[in-house]
Amino acid sequence: MNPPLLDRPLRVLRVCVHLLVAGLLALAAGTALADGVAHAGAVAATAVVLGAVYATGSALRRVGRSVGATAAWLAVLGAAWLVLLALTPVGVYLAFPLFFLQLHLLPPRPGLVAVTATTLAAISGFTWHQGSLTPSAVIGPALGAAVAVATVLGYQALYRESEQRAHLIAELTATRSDLAAAERTAGTLAERERLAREIHDTLAQGLSSIQLLLRAAERALPHQPDAAAGHVELARRAAQDNLAEARRFVHALAPPDLDDRSLPTALHRLCATTTAQSGLTVAFHCSGTPAPLPAPVEVALLRIAQSALANAVQHAGASRVEVTVSYMDDGVALDVVDDGVGFDPAALPKPGCAGGHGLAAMRARALALGATLNIESAPGDGTAVAVSLTQDATT
Known part of the structure; x- marks a missing residue:
């Protein structure tokens, strides 16, 4: 699968190759028919066969996915091209789209070998038609091969960079998700610790005081009813204070001891309440x-x-x-x-x-x-x- 950013350029390149092949085949057939060469019909027929082989490979799903099927299709296509090249010098121009197909569909090393073989075949065919080896016969196919190799290698480097970037983005996204989960966990633990401290310092201590007061009332009840009643009253007040604390937890308000009071006033009240409840x-x-x-x-x-x-x-x-x-x-x-x-x-x-x-x-x-x-x-x-x-x- 190609990175999304490279899908559109790749589609454009494929369309351009398709149009180039169709145009060159039409040029080869049209030139042969217009010039009235003896084998014009063979050129046109070969161009049609080459076009059919090319269209068949573009329609087959296995081409490009299976190395064997791809190599077989390229071999048949190359054979048809060699026949066309033998019939007309215009066939040399079809080497250029063949370069792109070979480099794109084959692994790197086999692709370079195929491009080299196609270049040599193009040079040989053009030289045969001209009757002599000229610089143009060598420079044209070699330059076309170099351009194709540079273009495909550049695309592959861009593909790898885009793939690495997508991988890094995926890792960053996963890391960010892990960090967010860790922050949520840390926040939850911190809130649990805070609530544990609040409960220990308020409700738990208040309930402990109520328990002590009620035990004192239980001991004093048979012989000192008045003292027992005093203990019960203090326990009631402690329960009332604890209820206020519980409501504060629910509504996340400031401690009732500090509502509309300064810290010294709240501490003084705390000392008085502790003395009344514990006798200390x-x-x-x-x-x-x-x-x-x-x-x-x-x-x-x-x-x-x-x-x-x-x-x-x-x-x-x-x-x-x-x-x-x-x-x-x-x-x-x-x-x-x-x-x-x-x-x-x-x-x-x-x-x-x-x-x-x-x-x-x-x-x-x-x-x-x-x-x-x-x-x-x-x-x-x-x-x-x-x-x-x-x-x-x-x-």
Whole structure:
């Protein structure tokens, strides 16, 4: 199959060859009849036979597809041409279209051999009719063969280049499709990771708080109904907050804690809610003059504080936690410090393991902001989580 860009030139070339053969055959027959040569009828008959053989080969589908059928047709065509060449010197002109047929239909080496043989036959036939070997008898057929070879080789080089270009385009298209699929996959994984962090920092922690409150209510119910009712009320509020978070996931809105509130206000509310739900003393401090921050920065800092407080409540065994947000000229910092049992940071579980996802989520959030996250802890010495953002990261 030829490249689409070369289909039209090839069709034009074929039509030109057909017309050239028909015209030369008509010239050979007409010239013989007009000159009244003795064998004019034989020339005309041979021209008709040659035309019929040529037309038959053009109509047969196997010619051009089967090497054997093509070689056989060219041999019959060449034999008819040799007869015409022997009858009239005009037959030498038919060597030119024969060159194109041989080079186009045969493999490269057999094609060049056939062209060489046809050239020698044309020179010999023209010399026989003239009675002597002249430069014109050699230059004409040789020049025609050279032009045919240059034309066909140029077409074949253009064909190969076009085919390579089509192959490269196909590879680029496939690569672009693979890249688009990889980007979609990466986007899907990133969105899954984001949702996992959101669920861990909000819904999962809220449900854990509700579970703890309901257990406390269950224990207090037989002997302290009022305390049990207080626990149930706190659990109800936690469930209400979790419902708001779930709606935010659906509508992709900002965190409810930050709706119409500044980050310090949201952190203060978070500390108060944690104290009410867990009984852990959580103190909040704001240092410096609060300045508006981009929504993604405030959301990330709030979520890191939520995750750090959840770890303090569930794992640290702490009695007090200090949450401090500091506004400085060159950025903002968040510190969450507890007096719990501490741990060895080098022995952290891998992301996705039980107890390890919260810290991994905090690191991922900080990395997404271009912030610095430091976790300092040791067994028996409590834990300090510090997040700092430069002015560039908060703009």
